[in-house]
Amino acid sequence: MAEMMGVPDNNPLVVSLNVLPLTIIIPFINTLLSVLKTLFLFTKSDFKTTILPVTIFAATTAPVIDFSSILQSIFWTWLHLFQFTLANQSLGYEEDMVNKPDRPIPSGRISVEHTQLLRWLSIIPCFVLSAYYSPTTLRVSIAFAILTFLYNEMALSANWFTRNVLNGFGVAAFEAGATLVAGRNTGNLDPSARLAVIIGASLFATTIHTQDFKDVFGDKKAGRRTLPMIFPIASRISVFVLIMAWSFGLRSLWKTGPILSAILIALGSLVGSRFLFLHSVKADQHSYYLYNAEEVISE
Structure with missing residues (x-):
């Protein structure tokens, strides 16, 4: 030229x-x-414990249209998870200094002030994306934003009871929203899907303290009062008892066949036993991953 x-x-x-x-x-x-x-990095540690289980739940619960619907469901889940982690990590960065120093704030990739600004701005795309699918999906997104505010800014996560309850509702919001986005009818959950969401929320609300064993040192620094801190032995026993009770109860509710029933009970026994007898931070981390796998099968 x-x-x-x-x-x-x-x-x-x-x-x-x-x-x-x-x-x-x-x-x-x-x-x-x-x-x-x-x-x-804001959501890295939650892919195994939130994105994957919620995606599997949505794919098996919703009448999925195609693979594109699953990808959209994953993105909806990630975007709302991102909103939550921004709120959680901007307020709990001192805990992350101990437990997860590779996260963006403790590693110096972003400031607390910028994270908090991004936290409030992230609500807008969550609402816009949800409204695109249906008014029902938007209501789920609004409920999730309120739960995120109560859990983090209102510090209701500091108490073990409200922490467990809010975790249960949070899981319900994730599962309901992801299922709506993945399904043919984005405006309504069918009865079986609603039942699965209710069971999932109840299951997590009663056993979600499994996630707190690995974070005891960081939770002490943050001033939280979790079950593993208040009742270090009894909380581990409760995990075993509750997981086994749910395993047998859901076996009867879903009327699973002998093979699936055996897998459900065996995995429940394994997870419960690990929390009961293995007490290191690394063991609790691996046990929590297994717990999430067991919950997916249970639901």
């Missing part, structure tokens, strides 16, 4: 014009990748 205009390719002006886009594009790409990594 330069030669057609009578300007040689080695002209300094041409060289600078050829290089200039790279000096703009490369820094832009690096910045974009850094931002995406920061967003990912």
Whole structure:
């Protein structure tokens, strides 16, 4: 082109014009990748414990249209999870200094002030995306935003009872919203889906303190009063008893066959026994992953 205009390719002006886009594009790409990594790190530890179980729940509960519906359901779940983690981590960054130093705030990738600003702004895309699907999905999103506020800003997570109750409702919101987005009828859950959501919420509300064993040291620093801190032995016994009770109860409710029943009870026994006898932070972390797998099968 330069030669057609009578300007040689080695002209300094041409060289600078050829290089200039790279000096703009490369820094832009690096910045974009850094931002995406920061967003990912906010939710990294919750993919196994929230995104995967909720996605499996939605895929098996909703009359799924196609693979695109699952991807949309995953994004809806992630966006709302992102809203929650922004609130949670901007207020609990001192705990993360102990438990999860690789998260964006303790690692210095983003300031507390910017995280809090992003936390409130994140509500807008959650509402807009949910309204796109249906008024019912929007109501679920609004309920989730209120639960997030109560759990974090109102510090109701500091008490073990309200913490468990809010966790149960939070799981119900995740499962209901993800199922609505994944299904053919985004405006309504069928009776079996509603029952599954209620069971899921009740199951998590009564056993969700399984997530607190691995975080005892950080929770002490944050001033929380979780069941593993108040009743270190009794809380572990309760996990075993409650998980086994749910395993047998759901076996009867869902009328599962002998193979699935055996898997359900065996996995429940394994998870309950691990919490009962293995008390290290690493063991509790692995037990919690198994707990989430067991809950997916149970629901």
